[in-house]
Amino acid sequence: MAIKEGLRPGGRSARVQESVHSAVRDLLEEQDRATVTVPQIAARAGVTPSTIYRRWGDLSVLLADVALARMRPESEPANTGSLRGDVRAWAEQYLDEMSSEPGRNILRDVQCSTTPALCATIIGGQLQTILDRYPDQPKPNVDRLINMVAAPTVFRILFSAAPLEVEELHRLIEIALSQ
């Protein structure tokens, strides 16, 4: 029991999880998200449907699990040498990734999960990393950046006809940094 969670992360379990996640990612590329079913995923992953139901509960939880894994960034935010530059670079990339069709779906799926709060945590972590690079500079706290930069970006993608314009994004960043 010297392992992370109270589960069995060893060989088979891990293989099944990876196989299922991979099947989900593949299917989401091939077809519309609304048409993906659990039996279909199971077949692709070489697993029994009941395995998926027993482990994840239902489709929305599985999709959220996969979406959260994809949301977790694989690299540090770009370091441009200035606070403004770093925030801009991060925000532009985030806007770009999430306003695509698959990006929107990731946001949707995460949001339907039981722990969508992790989303703000991940974003906050990224932004905090940037802020920590400039310790001797007057700057807003993470919360403010989340509220004024990340929030409108995500909100527009999910609830508006058109995503945030890059110009408006820049203006919001200026306002946030000047407070």
Place this chain on the structure above:
Amino acid sequence: MAIKEGLRPGGRSARVQESVHSAVRDLLEEQDRATVTVPQIAARAGVTPSTIYRRWGDLSVLLADVALARMRPESEPANTGSLRGDVRAWAEQYLDEMSSEPGRNILRDVQCSTTPALCATIIGGQLQTILDRYPDQPKPNVDRLINMVAAPTVFRILFSAAPLEVEELHRLIEIALSQ
């Protein structure tokens, strides 16, 4: 064909719609949203499941339809006599309504619908009404208010562990109005 949509809004159709909407609202109060099913709604509403499937397609669409109807405000934003007061009153009420359990679910359901863009339209309409009351005053445009007030409110509710604090909401409003 002098009617709104290309449908038949007359007697029976309207009755069924109201009956189904009402059944959904009732069930959402009695039990967890994840446990509500179409056959259950149909039984409560006194209609056949196939009626619901034929008319709405599936559960998520129906829930979104009900959620959108609930989101549509029944009254004008409060008129306090000042721009700041009106925006504050609106934002506080919105934060309050949407951070409750049913409120969160409404946001989720709308967001999963095919026309979540209507959400920004409704919010924008409310805010525009407020702005129009003060024509001779320097003020931000609706977009800015949506981005700096509504967006963080909704984002926090959906993706963060805790909703926006009222103090931070007030600060964001100050910043938005001072630009």
Place this chain on the structure above:
DNA sequence: CGCTTAAAGCAAATTCTTTGTGTTAAGGTC
């Protein structure tokens, strides 16, 4: 190496969704 048990497989039972066909009642016409 063998023991214990979490996690997967399998299959039957249940529940939900789809679909073909017949019936009801809006909305329009005379």
Place this chain on the structure above:
DNA sequence: GACCTTAACACAAAGAATTTGCTTTAAGCG
């Protein structure tokens, strides 16, 4: 107001997804 046309609903059977009881496999431990 009686008659037509057809959108919207009811019913029932077929199809698909989900749940559940039981069996088998293999991870982790002594």
